[in-house]
Amino acid sequence: MEKIFVNKMEQAEWNQHTKERVARGANPDLRWCYLVDSTKNSSHGISVGCLIIPVEDELPLHTHAPQEVYLIKSGSGRLLMPNGKSRSVSESDCVYIPNNEKHGLRNTGDTPLEVIWIFPTDCWKDVEYIYSDV
């Protein structure tokens, strides 16, 4: 049975991509933690986590079936879009990404870019990332 829970970001475990994912185009320097995720918690239907992109680094262009929301927690960068387009994003901005829409995120500021991701899925594992350049 599900119960209310509170996850504190400063107590979260931080993750990095496996070698297998890096071989498929994922960035080995990204770090992230799960804040609401059915693989860690008793929850369903919403999954939330925080991704940290180092200065001058990026989450490359990719797609996935579910729609997604980004909340910029701190830092600033460019939201990467198809056909070389991009938009600037900064703290407190909220981004909606439709299903299967190509997108990425580049840190163009001088501090780590911290982004909250939200999926309408039970967990992050349910989201298959497809990187464009591989």
Place this chain on the structure above:
Amino acid sequence: MEKIFVNKMEQAEWNQHTKERVARGANPDLRWCYLVDSTKNSSHGISVGCLIIPVEDELPLHTHAPQEVYLIKSGSGRLLMPNGKSRSVSESDCVYIPNNEKHGLRNTGDTPLEVIWIFPTDCWKDVEYIYSDV
């Protein structure tokens, strides 16, 4: 057709409860904006907004059918739970609230308590709030 969009919180329109909702127990001093919401944007399946609870004020105990996630954006308070229980919450905390679970939020700090809400619904209007004390 849905497209990527960016909503900036500082450009958002702020709302307060209607007299009708206040008569049903809603707090007239709360303010909120919609960040992703199908009534304002071309989006679906995730709805996100920001609620501001003034100092010493609260979002009273209530329930709704969908599960919900709170992200504490700034400030500190108590997460209200059934049977008089509560838990302290502060900046960067992430709260999961199961379907139909009674909850509320009280600002116990000395600055406005800013909370991001997330529902797996198209919009906030799809969520029927049931207040416990009315």
